[in-house]
Amino acid sequence: MVIRSTVSALGAAIALSVALPANADSNLTPVTVGHLVALDMAPLFVGVESGCFEQQGLAVDTRFFANPGDNNAALAGGSLDFNINPFTLPFFAASSGVPVRVVAAAGGWGVMEVIAQSELDLNSMEDLKAHVESGGKKLKIAVLQGDTLELIMTTELKRVGLSADDVEFIYFDDLLAMVQAFRSGVDILSHIKPYTSEMIEQGRATMLTNNAKAWADKAPNTVVSALQSTLDERPEVVESLLKGMLCAADIINNDVDKALTLLQGGNYYRVPDAVLKQAFTSAPEPISFTPDIESIQYVVDEMTKMGYIGGDIAAVDIFRTDMIESLEQ
Template identity: 25%
Template structure:
């Protein structure tokens, strides 16, 4: 059974407001089993028995999670002795709240949210697996045909839609603009969900929008939107966008279930290694990211990582520090459990 949480216990009143708003925004781009009881079976996972055979994973309907669903459908988690229940969350904040309060074991996240939370000691987050790194065409500033926003130097003074401040939708474009000597601090960033951006551009409420796939392709198809510049270029080329995270600490999943995490990593890594098979990914886009078949055929497919490397994700933490979102240094390596790799 595919479960959907949009309210209830996941809406905890923890001190994560800024972090939660960041996650809600940046989601780039997202066998269905029931039950959440801990398993004490003899299922083996590499170095020992799986501590919890049934786990809940919070996901969003975005292209980033296509390999995760492939792993579910192909039975890769079952091969590792895991029963994985995808829980479709109503928002990024709900997913993060879900792992903080124990409703979820693992959650898909856009990196700025857990990195910010880690830096402010909201909780001790562990990055279980890397999800997606942006290729050219995945994170794009677009504008309607009649907009005066035609090139990066036009950006100062313009109204550009983003999902939220201190997210990949404003940090990555600001980095590109800064590198090109453009006054990024003079851009009027307007916060709204991705689905609202096309209408806002059409009605002249904004001059452009920072979109991620599949919304880049949708904006081009529905509005005739044209790219102004790529947000994943220059200093942000191939920047990691998202991953799967868990919380560690006394009684927390990332501490109590290392073998379960290792099994999850192996299964997901196997699926992500197949992400170059475009027809397989398109099927997942249509079924789970809810895009039509024609759009799925046009979507830019970015890089789905088969390894978990702190130095790559450190780029996101450094970007956040550069623009004052994170104060001081954050060592991403401390967030990698056992410095392991997925798919191995």
């Protein structure tokens, strides 16, 4: 997902914000959550549509941001109680002195995917290596520059003994433009579910790898963050939000058709139900919320080496996952 402050036209085109109903129960505690749109934000959306948050005493107002940098700024400025952003964004906030704390993964694994045009008949990174070694044409790969969607490719190329010189990276700063480029014939695309899922479901693409394979089964795409003051002054609200997300995850994990019906209520993804179902059922693990912090640190270290992230903030400095770990036991 995006780590820089560029507007995602894809998010703007396919997402809707859900406003808090005017007749919301006054006995509920109002909570605002900023978000983008990716498959791992489904627990937030299902939690709203199912009443899971209301059961925990919360009236959750979800606020869509096309730009993750703006999402970060809103949390830092106090206009949000929580936000859901790519896991790299809290590092930027922390390096600027903002006491952002990550309390959980957003929910969902293997959300970042690398897909290839189906006619290439590539089904793994090993197939890509065989293609290169056979002298096949140099393949073009659409990546978001300075982002985890670029790093997943460099990581996986290295794993199979290839380098960036064996392919041609086409750099983008717009998620929608990347999809359009793939539809126009770029050979390989590094992107996110459910939009990769849509092309796989349509038979246009095959999957080569994902962030679960590249880093760890529970390497996150996005995370749930709050300010340290929220953890100090309103720990019961943090716990209630996490319990609501656990409730929503239980629905998705155990009755995906019910989850799909609930998601229709907010028109969050604007892709067919068959696509969303494929995206959920192809996940490497059921939805849960305790991230693999070691894999996060690896990614941040690599992006620091590449010059995309500055500073020396460690994951252990900003991740506070003891509450979600206790709730998931």
